[in-house]
Amino acid sequence: MPIHDSANATNGHHARPKVLVPEKLSPDGLALLRKTLDVDERKGLSAEDLLGIISDYDALIVRSETKVTAALLAAGKKLKVVARAGVGVDNVDVGAATKLGIIVVNSPSGNIGAAAEHTIALLLATARNVPEACASLEAGKWERSKLVGVEVKGKTLGVIGFGKVGISVARLAIGLGMHVQALDPYASPAVASSHNVSLVSSLPDLLAVSDFLTIHTPLIASTKGMISTKELQGMKKGARILNVARGGMINEAALLDALNSGHLAGAGIDVWSTEPPEQDSAATKLIAHPKVVATPHLGASTVEAQENVSIDVCEQVLSILRGDLPRSAVNAPLILPEEYKKLQPFVRLVEKMGSLYTQHYSKPRAHHSSTSTPPHQDTRTTFDLIYEGSLATLTNTTPLFAALIKGLTSAITSHAGTAVNIVNADLIARDRGLVINEQHSRTPTTHTYSSLVTLIARPPHPSPSSPSTTTPPDQIITGYCSDAQIFISRLDRFATSFVPAGHLLICHNYDEPGKIGVVGGLLGREGVNINSMAVAPVSGAGAGAGGEGEEKRGEALMILGVDREVSEEVVGRLVREEGIWDVSVVGL
Numbered sequence: 246m247p248i249h250d251s252a253n254a255t256n257g258h259h260a261r262p263k264v265l266v267p268e269k270l271s272p273d274g275l276a277l278l279r280k281t282l283d284v285d286e287r288k289g290l291s292a293e294d295l296l297g298i299i300s301d302y303d304a305l306i307v308r309s310e311t312k313v314t315a316a317l318l319a320a321g322k323k324l325k326v327v328a329r330a331g332v333g334v335d336n337v338d339v340g341a342a343t344k345l346g347i348i349v350v351n352s353p354s355g356n357i358g359a360a361a362e363h364t365i366a367l368l369l370a371t372a373r374n375v376p377e378a379c380a381s382l383e384a385g386k387w388e389r390s391k392l393v394g395v396e397v398k399g400k401t402l403g404v405i406g407f408g409k410v411g412i413s414v415a416r417l418a419i420g421l422g423m424h425v426q427a428l429d430p431y432a433s434p435a436v437a438s439s440h441n442v443s444l445v446s447s448l449p450d451l452l453a454v455s456d457f458l459t460i461h462t463p464l465i466a467s468t469k470g471m472i473s474t475k476e477l478q479g480m481k482k483g484a485r486i487l488n489v490a491r492g493g494m495i496n497e498a499a500l501l502d503a504l505n506s507g508h509l510a511g512a513g514i515d516v517w518s519t520e521p522p523e524q525d526s527a528a529t530k531l532i533a534h535p536k537v538v539a540t541p542h543l544g545a546s547t548v549e550a551q552e553n554v555s556i557d558v559c560e561q562v563l564s565i566l567r568g569d570l571p572r573s574a575v576n577a578p579l580i581l582p583e584e585y586k587k588l589q590p591f592v593r594l595v596e597k598m599g600s601l602y603t604q605h606y607s608k609p610r611a612h613h614s615s616t617s618t619p620p621h622q623d624t625r626t627t628f629d630l631i632y633e634g635s636l637a638t639l640t641n642t643t644p645l646f647a648a649l650i651k652g653l654t655s656a657i658t659s660h661a662g663t664a665v666n667i668v669n670a671d672l673i674a675r676d677r678g679l680v681i682n683e684q685h686s687r688t689p690t691t692h693t694y695s696s697l698v699t700l701i702a703r704p705p706h707p708s709p710s711s712p713s714t715t716t717p718p719d720q721i722i723t724g725y726c727s728d729a730q731i732f733i734s735r736l737d738r739f740a741t742s743f744v745p746a747g748h749l750l751i752c753h754n755y756d757e758p759g760k761i762g763v764v765g766g767l768l769g770r771e772g773v774n775i776n777s778m779a780v781a782p783v784s785g786a787g788a789g790a791g792g793e794g795e796e797k798r799g800e801a802l803m804i805l806g807v808d809r810e811v812s813e814e815v816v817g818r819l820v821r822e823e824g825i826w827d828v829s830v831v832g833l
């Protein structure tokens with residue numbers, strides 16, 4: 246199995262791999278690295294400094310302060326791993342890392358106890374005015390009646406995000422005698438009830454019942470700005486709000502207004518939309534506000550949590566640079582980084598092949614003789630995914646399998662917000678009843694390219710009770726990669742070569758003069774620009790090998806790359822043209 250050059254670092258022939266640590270990390274983990282790697286602790290680097298030196302490093306270990314941008318990742322020519330010594334990876338451009346084949350790992354549970362305890366610290370501090378009382382006493386005052394607080398016992402804590410930290414906070418709050426209700430569309434009601442927590446189904450419902458509200462979601466598009474003026478107005482008068490998750494989820498200006506108007510009685514905030522907060526911003530006004538208990542992103546800052554996350558991510562960095570698999574990969578497949586890089590274009594190709602299959606074959610298609618052909622796909626259709634050439638020698642094709650599931654399903658389902666990935670592909674395939682047989686063909690490929698992938702969809706044989714006795718034909722899509730570019734080389738019995746990307750129009754027509762003009766003219770009149778065109782005659786290899794059943798002489802496919810989605814009405818007019826059998830619209 247191929248491993249990294251850096252794996253040979255200890256044999257004396259290669260320089261030791263280098264790890265850059267631009268933030269404060271506990272020495273416990275770093276000591277593990279120093280045995281075999283060169284570790285540079287360089288605190289206080291500017292973004293430009295980082296960009297200037299990153300190309301020297303094989304691994305980068307960060308906390309929440311370093312912005313790991315697409316530009317930084319692209320400049321890290323030797324980078325194999327970015328490790329986040331903590332939970333949130335919102336400061337890492339994970340998409341860019343995935344594209345570059347750089348693995349991102351984190352420490353998903355090393356600091357959750359610390360974050361939960363800090364939340365409870367802020368809960369009690371806001372309830373009992375602890376910082377204000379301390380400041381008053383330091384100022385020589387004795388203000389007992391002004392600083393009367395409230396008890397948390399018997400009060401309702403609303404938890405947004407019932408994940409690892411949210412559950413720990415709920416457990417601690419229940420220990421304090423609180424009632425806990427939670428909002429989390431992805432949480433299991435059984436897990437919630439086993440913690441004596443009731444799940445609510447909407448944010449307004451949670452806001453209306455909460456005496457204290459605490460947020461424990463990741464910072465993602467759906468949570469950014471989730472608490473603003475309307476939501477704060479929807480809370481009980483005199484309620485208090487806590488945020489130890491991420492700044493940016495509460496609108497800071499709206500929170501300031503709610504505190505100034507007296508609608509909210511207090512806030513405990515650890516995280517800020519910009520860290521450190523900018524001068525004269527709403528955040529700095531919140532920090533100075535007497536009703537706010539503010540901390541500088543200290544949720545994970547305990548000795549114990551820092552030891553945990555440091556050891557956790559350093560062990561993973563060692564694994565990856567040794568050529569082994571990490572424990573907590575955020576983006577990465579369970580496959581070696583070098584193999585992953587090699588597979589990247591094929592991953593894109595197979596995903597497009599799956600999506601092309603779903604859109605071209607399983608959707609009703611506009612047809613010359615009637616309004617549409619019925620969809621070919623039957624839920625009992627099985628798929629063969631055949632690897633030829635050098636791909637056939639790979640032992641781990643999990644990313645290709647996952648890419649196929651993603652392609653087959655993404656055009657028709659959202660999986661309730663769950664992206665198909667290496668970890669969940671198998672589960673999603675089983676849930677949807679998709680049967681996929683991966684085959685490694687040892688026959689040497691006659692194609693110019695060293696690797697081919699073929700997808701064959703095999704419809705089931707008709708049941709004895711079915712009115713039709715003929716088995717529908719198999720549907721075949723073949724593709725290949727040339728450098729990093731991906732191509733489709735066969736669609737059923739048609740030999741072709743086109744890039745599966747953007748809006749495509751696939752016309753099945755008589756192979757006779759004038760057809761291109763007819764289609765081009767009609768699209769031109771509709772203002773649709775044709776960017777690319779491939780004409781696909783019946784292939785020698787493909788003729789008679791499955792396909793759509795009836796043998797049509799002089800037939801061809803025309804695959805047009807167009808600049809926008811073509812409307813059903815235009816497609817309807819196309820198929821009414823003489824000599825055009827059917828047309829499908831595909832978006833890849």
Ligand SMILES: NC(=O)C1=CN([C@@H]2O[C@H](COP(=O)(O)OP(=O)(O)OC[C@H]3O[C@@H](n4cnc5c(N)ncnc54)[C@H](O)[C@@H]3O)[C@@H](O)[C@H]2O)C=CC1
Pocket residue numbers: 331332333334353356357360405406407408409410411428429430431432461462463464467468489490491515516542543544545546
């Ligand atoms: N202040 C600090 O130092 C620390 C902050 N954190 C932050 O705490 C947050 C929670 O961390 P974990 O519990 O480990 O994450 P987690 O992934 O275990 O839990 C997050 C939960 O949020 C839920 N969720 C996602 N979108 C939602 C939405 N729109 N509405 C309601 N729920 C939603 C998810 O289903 C999941 O159950 C993260 O943002 C993390 O970065 C974590 C540790 C320390």
Ligand SMILES: O=C(O)C(=O)COP(=O)(O)O
Pocket residue numbers: 308309310330331332333334356542543544545546
């Ligand atoms: O783990 C997290 O998500 C945190 O927010 C901790 O951040 P830090 O490592 O303390 O900069």
